[in-house]
Amino acid sequence: MERPPSEAPMPFRWLSIPPAWLFGGLVALKNLLYDKGVLPVHRLDRPVISVGNLAMGGTGKTPVTSELVGRLEQGGLKVAVLSRGYGRRDPKATHRVDPDGDWTLYGDEPTMLARRHRSCWVCVGPSRREAAQAASSFEPDIFVVDDGFQHRQLHRDLDLVLLNATGPLPALFPLAHYREGWRGLARADAAILTRASQSGSPQTWMTQIRARYPKLPVHDLDFQPGELVPLEKGPHRPLSDLAGKRIAAYTGIAKPQLFFRQLEDLGAEIVVKYALKDHEPLTNHHRDRFLESCRQADAMWILTTEKDAVKLDPKRGFGVSLFFLTQIVSWGDKRTLDSLLKPFVD
Incomplete structure (x- = not known):
């Protein structure tokens, strides 16, 4: 069987196990601190939907975020999208994205979303909470957080986790390119398998998820x-x-x-x-x-x-x-x- 490209090559897998354990321990500690209330979780005055994943990119979060924004706007809601704006010039700055402005101020994906949805406010900041503050004058009816699953400073009313069905099953970095393992799905409200029709084993994913979380809704989509x-x-x-x-x-x-x-x-x-x-x-x-x-x-x-x-x-x-x-x-x-x-x- 061909090894998935994002999985650690066999000669290096044994060497990758100790740092994966360390990485997993740090992630588990952070989540425990949020679960126990040691680290504060802030609740916004409007509902929050988060679109995230367990992996380090490549699951299609931004197209799905765009799909949610379009559907919410069709329902008559004013929507604000919150993002950190990966790769922008000054990650400490907070901005409302100008769809016709300089993308380096905002990041490529927030700029893309702002161009697709010009009646929506897309805001970037060093944290999602600060991005939400930038959207306060817009008085949105709902917030959508792009890539928000691991950023737990904000309470969310719906947590959607995307899983790339063409990739390897979850294994923590550096064994594979995952920020969280299967345990992370315990916080999810729904799991969504992306690129399901391109996967040679979508049923394997379904079986693995349902064996661990039988009550978790599982959906699938393609691009x-x-x-x-x-x-x-x-x-x-x-x-x-x-x-x-x-x-x-x-x-x-x-x-x-x-x-x-x-x-x-x-x-x-x-x-x-x-x-x-x-x-x-x-x-x-x-x-x-x-x-x-x-x-x-x-x-x-x-x-x-x-x-x-x-x-x-x-x-x-x-x-x-x-x-x-x-x-x-x-x-x-x-x-x-x-x-x-x-x-x-x-």
């Missing part, structure tokens, strides 16, 4: 391609236009191979693949190397992700059409989202 959006103003293109196209693709996400595979499944011929680190921008050095590869390979289009696109200046051309691919959340059971949000929307 489907939406449409091709030009970086510069212009008409959106249907996915069918990718069939047979020679394209160059680049991205700075946790699992770039999933993006490349999605493009290939749509019929594109990827002649250049360029993978950056998660959240890494396309610097001038990267850009020059990438564009030279595009010229040599005679690429017709450049494709990237929506998260990467917020870091690009549309006024600075690439010499070839550049599109980003949107993602749509597809629930295994269409009633899932309504059932999760019913207490807040009704």
